[in-house]
Amino acid sequence: VLLTQASLAERFSGAAVPRIRVDADAAGWAHRLETDPARGALTPEHLAYVIYTSGSTGRPKGVMNQHRTLVNRLAWGRRAWEIDAGEAVLCKTSLSFDGHVREIFLPLTAGGRVVLARPGGHRDPSYLLEVVAREGVTTVNLVPSLLQVLLDAPQVDELRGLRRVLCGGEALPGALLERFRAALPGVELHNLYGPSEAATAVTWPRCRAEAGRAAVPIGGPSANARVYVLDGAGEPVPVGVAGELYIGGVPVARGYLGRAALTAERFVPDAFGGEPGARLYRTGDVVRWLADGRLDFVGRGDAQVKVRGFRVEPGEIEGRLREHAGVREAVVLVREDVPGDRRLVAYCVADAAVQVDSLRAHLAERLPEYMVPAAYVRLDALPLTPSGKLDRRALPAPEGDAYVSREYEAPVNETEEALAEIWAEVLRVERVGRRDDFFDLGGHSLLAVQVVSRVRQALGVELPLGEVFARPVLQDLAQEVVDAQLAQFDPDEIAELAALLGEPAFA
Numbered sequence: 001v002l003l004t005q006a007s008l009a010e011r012f013s014g015a016a017v018p019r020i021r022v023d024a025d026a027a028g029w030a031h032r033l034e035t036d037p038a039r040g041a042l043t044p045e046h047l048a049y050v051i052y053t054s055g056s057t058g059r060p061k062g063v064m065n066q067h068r069t070l071v072n073r074l075a076w077g078r079r080a081w082e083i084d085a086g087e088a089v090l091c092k093t094s095l096s097f098d099g100h101v102r103e104i105f106l107p108l109t110a111g112g113r114v115v116l117a118r119p120g121g122h123r124d125p126s127y128l129l130e131v132v133a134r135e136g137v138t139t140v141n142l143v144p145s146l147l148q149v150l151l152d153a154p155q156v157d158e159l160r161g162l163r164r165v166l167c168g169g170e171a172l173p174g175a176l177l178e179r180f181r182a183a184l185p186g187v188e189l190h191n192l193y194g195p196s197e198a199a200t201a202v203t204w205p206r207c208r209a210e211a212g213r214a215a216v217p218i219g220g221p222s223a224n225a226r227v228y229v230l231d232g233a234g235e236p237v238p239v240g241v242a243g244e245l246y247i248g249g250v251p252v253a254r255g256y257l258g259r260a261a262l263t264a265e266r267f268v269p270d271a272f273g274g275e276p277g278a279r280l281y282r283t284g285d286v287v288r289w290l291a292d293g294r295l296d297f298v299g300r301g302d303a304q305v306k307v308r309g310f311r312v313e314p315g316e317i318e319g320r321l322r323e324h325a326g327v328r329e330a331v332v333l334v335r336e337d338v339p340g341d342r343r344l345v346a347y348c349v350a351d352a353a354v355q356v357d358s359l360r361a362h363l364a365e366r367l368p369e370y371m372v373p374a375a376y377v378r379l380d381a382l383p384l385t386p387s388g389k390l391d392r393r394a395l396p397a398p399e400g401d402a403y404v405s406r407e408y409e410a411p412v413n414e415t416e417e418a419l420a421e422i423w424a425e426v427l428r429v430e431r432v433g434r435r436d437d438f439f440d441l442g443g444h445s446l447l448a449v450q451v452v453s454r455v456r457q458a459l460g461v462e463l464p465l466g467e468v469f470a471r472p473v474l475q476d477l478a479q480e481v482v483d484a485q486l487a488q489f490d491p492d493e494i495a496e497l498a499a500l501l502g503e504p505a506f507a
Contacts, residue, residue: 321348
């Protein structure tokens with residue numbers, strides 16, 4: 001059965017299965033318990049879902065996860081985190097990502113509540129904090145970069161009612177753990193690790209003090225999971241020696257949908273488990289065993305990177321850039337020229353006529369927002385090493401002309417000047433004109449949060465985060481700030497002041 005909407009139904013007129021318009025055909029499907037199909041033929045090995053991840057060839061990979069994998073993960077999580085019927089878990093993750101599965105089904109398996117955030121609510125820290133407090137949320141899933149933003153928020157005390165925070169998606173900095181423990185001493189913090197190919201949360205520790213560590217260890221295996229650290233020959237390495245992390249046991253996915261060759265490459269025979277037909281998933285992540293039995297995450301063993309919690313393969317972006325008519329060669333990498341500010345930067349060998357805004361628009365039509373690079377550096381040729389390989393260290397840091405900008409037009413009033421100064425500091429650009437676009441200059445959701453915070457401090461205005469997305473051009477956002485400032489005054493006071501000044505009243 002194909003579930004659709006009345007406005008979209010005609011797009012699927014050729015479908016070979018029945019179509020149900022969920023907004024128009026309720027009489028045909030609601031309260032029809034007698035049509036519930038028999039389940040006798042289903043087994044734990046049937047698929048629960050297929051979820052797509054980034055692909056280096058420009059073709060996303062559909063990961064096939066089975067029911068036994070999902071049930072195992074939920075049953076383990078309920079025990080490990082002591083989830084009970086009194087829980088309320090915040091669901092804020094897009095259903096395009098694995099975290100959504102845990103947020104929906106983990107509380108339901110224990111009789112708890114799911115608190116649904118509004119669409120796009122994950123971008124607004126103030127809103128998330130307000131929902132946590134109002135709804136009595138006990139558990140939230142956060143990537144470290146968003147946790148950092150929430151700890152910076154003035155309303156961070158709203159999180160004190162939490163029981164636990166489940167943190168994953170990228171490395172958890174040791175300094176962030178220390179900040180968390182100081183700000184929320186009664187709240188548990190759990191550091192999770194696990195790719196989509198193993199239904200997430202394969203390893204886990206409850207975080208403890210980690211003095212002097214740049215990143216918090218990712219712990220040991222969860223229930224019915226096995227983890228191995230192997231060298232290039234597939235042999236286990238000693239404690240303290242870095243190697244590639246392999247995952248075995250129940251969490252391992254069936255493979256990639258319709259990608260037999262890629263499945264064989266990444267899901268290899270399990271030489272250690274002893275179960276016929278068992279496989280290990282090669283994560284591509286480099287780790288090492290610590291003396292206390294925990295795993296320490298070292299980094300990626302291939303070109304794949306994490307940016308603001310999203311798994312990105314630069315090769316996919318490079319493939320899309322090469323589709324642009326004026327681009328001959330392209331390289332994409334993550335730069336961290338300022339500590340803590342990781343940005344995707346694209347380097348292109350392109351025709352002189354190709355403009356940055358053209359490249360950004362080309363990618364924005366084909367890729368999700370988090371995969372669109374912040375900066376674009378045009379080169380006459382890519383730098384090479386003496387052996388003819390790409391010399392990544394020779395790629396220059398992006399400068400002002402690497403970002404999309406309009407012809408400079410100076411701010412015209414104090415509000416625009418103040419906002420331009422805030423943008424320049426947050427985006428780390430030399431100057432900002434009144435017609436410049438925040439996102440074209442390299443802005444993203446977490447930097448938008450910083451803008452809102454600085455506007456609050458400098459201009460005394462509580463600017464909703466959504467306004468940065470709705471009005472990304474500086475002059476438009478500045479007008480919104482002015483309107484918000486005026487709204488703080490009583491109309492009668494404004495009229496009285498206007499009369500004293502001999503000006504028409506305004507509000």
